[in-house]
Amino acid sequence: MTWPATAEWTPGGELTIGGVAASALAERYGTPLYVFDEATLRGRARAIRAAFTAAWPRSRVVYAGKAYLSPTLAAMLWEEGIGLDVVGGGELYAGLAAGVPAAAMTMHGNNKSERELREALEAGIGSIAVDNDLEIEMLARLATEQASPIPIVMRLNPGIIPNTHAKMLTGALDSKFGFPITTGAAAAAVDRVVAAGCFDLAGYHAHVGSQVFDPALVAETIGALLAFAAIMRDRHGIAPRTIVPGGGFGVADDASGDDVSIETWATTAAAALREGCARYGFAEPELVVEPGRAIIGPAGVTLYRVGARKEIPGVRTYVSVDGGMSDNIRPALYGAAYSAALANRTAEGPYERVSIAGKYCESGDVLIEAIDLPRLQPGDLLAVPMTGAYCLAMASNYNLAPRPAAVLVNDGVSRLFRRRETYADVLASELLPELATS
Ligand code: LLP
Helix, strand or coil, X not given: CCCCCCCEECCCCEEEECXXXXXXXXXXXXXXXXXXXXXXXXXHHHHHHHHHHHHCCCEEEEEEHHHCCCXXXXXXXXXXXXXXXXXXXXXXXXXXXXXXXXXXXXXXXXXXXXXXXXXXXXXXXXXXXXXXHHHHHHHHHHHCCCCCCEEEEEEEECCCCCCCCHHHECCCCCCCCCEECCCCHHHHHHHXXXXXXXXXXXXXXXXXXXXXXXXXXXXXXXXHHHHHHHHHHHHHCCCCCEEECCCCECCCCCCCCXXXXXXXXXXXXXXXXHHHHHHHCCCCCEEEECCCHHHHHHHEEEEEEEEEEEEECCCEEEEEECCCCCCCCHHHHHCCCCCCEECECCCCCCEEEEEEECCCCCCCCEEEEEEEEECCCXXXXXXXXXXXXXXHHHCCCHHHCCCCEEEEEECCEEEEEECCCCHHHHCCCCCCHHHHHC
């Protein structure tokens, strides 16, 4: 179970995060509540940056905003020297709203629209990770409006398969992302980019998956990118100035074992770069990494209020909470394993095995399939750690549920940075209200 660095339990059995009691947070802001610990967020950002800088001085860390892009948090990460990887116009907009310079951003996506590409170029984006032929065509058209060549990296598909959930794989040949190297598509795409004459091809990118726990894969990815770069150098005389092996650094959840230290990721990546550059005679390029979950996952804890209980003798006991798949779809979508702890009082009596169910109208809305907890009472607070990444980011309004609030805690102070949605917010995009009254 990974709790934020500041999480503590009082002698009375109460959870505090950032020096603020979970029960006080729930009382003040309501539940479900996403609590982000500023010290953990900044601490992880600093540690990741320091590890990569130590291993490879010419390195840069960009935060994969898809994990959860709140302007408040992106601004904080930028203060820590962390740039931003954005997917699409919405994330670009949020990054700009956060005050992150466009030059510190990369735009990703396997089907960027012409509008999104134009917005990125008009903002002065640092790099576009080009993913497909249509995008090359669209960018070449847009280039006529540009004063200077368009800065790109090519997103390649190296055919590397990590041992992770099938829905988190992105670098196997059968993927919608990137130009496959093995089929010749990647080389043909570079030919087109070079022939177009309007691109500044800085280098190559690959992201092979998320929740990767084997550092050898980052080395393999870098090796594949450099081997491809060497062929392109021989063909076009262009050496890579930037190598981007993506993000995906695994963070332990209840099913995935221990974290690999960030130092190990960094030194493994650096060793692979050094070896590849020596082998192919490249000057040392800049190394860019794009962690999302490893930065924000452990900073987040969700607080739920316990409600109904249903005991089915000989089958199981369901304890329902006041959130579920609309704020955390990951158990339903990936079978992701979470843990939980009673957060408002000392545990009394024996533990019992229960399933923690969400409140939405879907049998699969079960947050935790089986967990041993003290007997929970209606009104108790349940804290679920490791929910900073891909929870609020993927939240929905299923059952027209207003999405939760999010609060930052630090040094005994809490600050609401995302208010709870209202029923009116949930209906805000609905048009033709007259039909409802006729
Ligand atoms: N870079 C690229 C190009 C990516 O596609 C991703 C994630 C990342 C970086 C960041 O990966 P991370 O360090 O966060 O693992 N919704 C899924 C994860 C999807 C990740 C998609 N791409 C989940 O909830 O686990």
